Amino acid sequence: MLQSLENIPVSFINFIMVTLFSLLLGLEQRRRHIKLETEVLFGTDRTFTFTGILGYILWILESEHHYFYLAGLLTIAALLGIYYFQKMQLQEKFGVTAILIALITYCLAPLIFTQPRWLVLFIVITVLFLAELKETFMEFSRKFDNNEFITLGKFLIIAGIILPIVPDEQVFTFIAITPYQVWLAVVIISAISYFSYLLNKFVFTNSGILITGLLGGLYSSTSTSIILARKSKEKVATPHEYAAAIIFATSMMYLRIFILIYIFNNPLAIMLLPYFMALFIVTIGTGYFIFTRKKHDVKVTHQTIPNDRNPLEFKVALVFAMLYFVFTLITHFTVGKYGNGGLNVLSLVAGLTDIDPFLLNLVQGKYEVATIAIAFAAIQATVGNNILKAIYTYSLSDKSVKKLLLYGFGILFIAGIASVILIRILN
Secondary structure, three states: OHHHHHOOOHHHHHHHHHHHHHHHHHHHHHHHOOOOOHHHOOOOHHHHHHHHHHHHHHHHHOOOOOHHHHHHHHHHHHHHHHHHHHHHHHHOOOOOHHHHHHHHHHOHHHHHHHOOHHHHHHHHHHHHHHHHOHHHHHHHHHOOOOOHHHHHHHHHHHHHHHHHHOOOOOOOOOOOOOHHHHHHHHHHHHHHHHHHHHHHHHHOOOOOHHHHHHHHHHHHHHHHHHHHHHHHHHOOOOHHHHHHHHHHHHHHHHHHHHHHHHHHOHHHHHHHHHHHHHHHHHHHHHHHHHHHHHHHOOOOOOOOOOOOOOOOOHHHHHHHHHHHHHHHHHHHHHHHHHHHHHHHHHHHHHHOOOHHHHHHHHHHOOOOOOHHHHHHHHHHHHHHHHHHHHHHHHHHOOHHHHHHHHHHHHHHHHHHHHHHHHHHHHO
8 A cells, every 4th residue: 555655656746735735725715705796706716726736737847947837927916916906996895815825826836846745734724724813813903902012022122132142151250140041031031921911911801800810820929919909909809709819829829930940940840840739739729719618708790800011011121130130149148158058048038029030040050059958948938928928918908808818828838838848858
């Protein structure tokens, strides 16, 4: 069977591919215009198939300079131009999608002869997807405001322009951190924040407070918890939902930190995996338990808490880079003077501030401490950060939420301390 397939001429296989792909593109156009009068189209399934076959014939007729093929391309382009002019004059329609797909169909033959087949197939699939998702793109574009492309541009500047030109050499001989490592940390944090922002604004637009907590926690569990605690006084949801959302935001902190550690220090991430997985499961379980206890609450109108804050302000990136550098200096001094004991105290204190720059500096830096000491410090920093969130949310939330938060963060505190003890015992 395989030998018989190998005996099939390549030209025949190429012809079949051109015909099938051209027919597929034509059928897609037929489906999109099935309800329109045939007079408004220059053609669909058969016309597109003939266009692809014509390109195949003219490509093989003269295989050196392909003059016939180029002449055919000019002829088809001229005919499509005439059609487009008539379309504008008679129908007052200005779309050129079908014309562009027809030209792509004509180009299938040289693609199949000169490029890998997987690439040709990928091009055809891409064209089909883009043609079919017209309404989806229109709906998506309606959600964009004037600042969305500016936000995207900021991310591209941070990741694509600044990062490559930042030097990857040590500035200070006594600190094993380069400017490139500092800005790479900024890029990773910005990417996670931007991803969370896009999900919140364009995918889960009306998903409620619980999803707000999850997505916001992926960006910043502390700021999200503060926002939810303040909003709890407006009572647009039950107290159990507010408390559960705050706990869910904390669960995403463990996920975000693990991703960051995995990117910069894979062996450390593998060591911490069971602990972070356990903490994540306990946190999600605690939030779910709190949420399911809401059946005795007074029913209220459920609303979504907007969270459209731009996560890619340059001043935020610069503050993060500054904190990263400050933590580098403090950590270098503390480890050099006080060793593991000093690092343990510093990790708890750092958890009461911004945990990300401290942990990224810790996992990237080449400090003279054992990996287990860094793992211990990472978990202890999350304990400190949970203490900070508990204080903030308790002081800012409605009194109906306070008791639930004490219960939730109490469980998280016990789980964190248990993880700290276990990592000491088992390693």
